[in-house]
Amino acid sequence: GNSVTQMEGPxxxxxxxxxxxxxxxxxxxxxxxxxxxxxxxxGLQLLLKAxxxxxxxxxxxxxxxxxxxxxxxxxxxxxxxxxxxAVYFCALSGGVSSASKIIFGSGTRLSIRP
Amino acid sequence: DSGVTQTPxxxxxxxxxxxxxxCSPRSGDLSVYWYQQSLDQGLQFLIQYYNxxxxxxxxxxERFSAQQFPDLHSELNLSSLELGxxxxxxxxxxxxxxxxxxxxxGTRLTVL
Numbered sequence: 356g357n358s359v360t361q362m363e364g365p366x367x368x369x370x371x372x373x374x375x376x377x378x379x380x381x382x383x384x385x386x387x388x389x390x391x392x393x394x395x396x397x398g399l400q401l402l403l404k405a406x407x408x409x410x411x412x413x414x415x416x417x418x419x420x421x422x423x424x425x426x427x428x429x430x431x432x433x434x435x436x437x438x439x440x441a442v443y444f445c446a447l448s449g450g451v452s453s454a455s456k457i458i459f460g461s462g463t464r465l466s467i468r469p
Numbered sequence: 470d471s472g473v474t475q476t477p478x479x480x481x482x483x484x485x486x487x488x489x490x491x492c493s494p495r496s497g498d499l500s501v502y503w504y505q506q507s508l509d510q511g512l513q514f515l516i517q518y519y520n521x522x523x524x525x526x527x528x529x530x531e532r533f534s535a536q537q538f539p540d541l542h543s544e545l546n547l548s549s550l551e552l553g554x555x556x557x558x559x560x561x562x563x564x565x566x567x568x569x570x571x572x573x574x575g576t577r578l579t580v581l
Contacts, residue, residue: 389569398471398559398572399512444512448568457502457570461511 357382361445361460368435369468376430376463378419378445386447388412388421388428389457393442402430402443437467472496473573475560481579487548490576494541494562500524501543502563502570503535507556518543550580 362377380388387406391399403412405421405428412419417432428445445460472495482488494501503515505528514527518537529535532550537543547554557577561570 391572398473398574399561399570400471400572401569404569457514459512459514 357386357447357458359445359447359458359460361443362463363461364442364464365466366463367466367468370437371434372467374430374432374435374439374465376443376445376465378428378430378460380426380428380445380447382426382447384449385423386449388419389446389448390417390419390428390430391444391446391459393444393462395441399444435465435467437469440465440467471571471573473560473562473571475558475573475576477576478574479577479579481581482550483581484550484552486550486580487546488550488578490545490547490558490560490578492543492545492560492562492573494543494560495571498562498564498571499541500563500565500570501537501541502561503529503543503545504559504561505556506559506575512559515545547578552580554578555580 358381389404390402392402393399403414405412408423410421419430442462442464444462446457448457474493476491499520502517505513515529516535517525521537535545557575559575560573563570
């Protein structure tokens with residue numbers, strides 16, 4: 356079945372550092388891929404998405420490229436801020452099996468030091 | 470604001486009790502999903518409804534049940550509560566099952 360594996364946290368960086376959070380997936384067909392973010396005390400929010408191979412999703416300085424050859428969707432940001440401290444979830448939906456739900460990774464907690 | 474509302478925000482109850490959590494999806498969204506988030510188990514999918522019908526089940530205990538009403542709001546019923554049921558319960562909605570989901574702010578359940 357479909358699955359998502361993402362980098363274990365916690366990840367701690369200094370402000371203005373470069374961020375990469377790795378995410379790989381297993382799916383048949385052509386799933387859609389998502390990154391969600393959960394700020395402290397809040398629900399999950401969609402950060403960005405990509406629906407086909409080589410698509411790049413971007414939002415708030417974050418980017419992720421749908422790489423079918425490596426089955427990856429790594430999240431990157433060139434210069435993180437303290438306000439980026441949150442838990443980040445990689446997720447997928449669809450594909451040949453047409454799973455009727457989004458499958459989430461286990462989440463990566465990111466802490467940014469001033 | 471995602472447009473998904475959940476009530477109550479906090480709930481404190483005792484073991485053995487029964488509670489009902491309520492969710493109103495975004496206007497126009499037909500799918501509703503329920504998730505449980507605890508510290509040690511991350512985000513667990515419980516159940517999905519689409520336009521009033523159960524569409525998918527995840528790791529939902531038999532003590533838990535849900536339904537989606539004709540006006541599309543949904544309720545999650547948790548009975549015979551145990552200490553381990555203490556968690557954040559999120560509702561999400563989407564236009565269809567393969568579109569992105571929009572999450573509510575969650576209900577924090579504490580079982581004492």
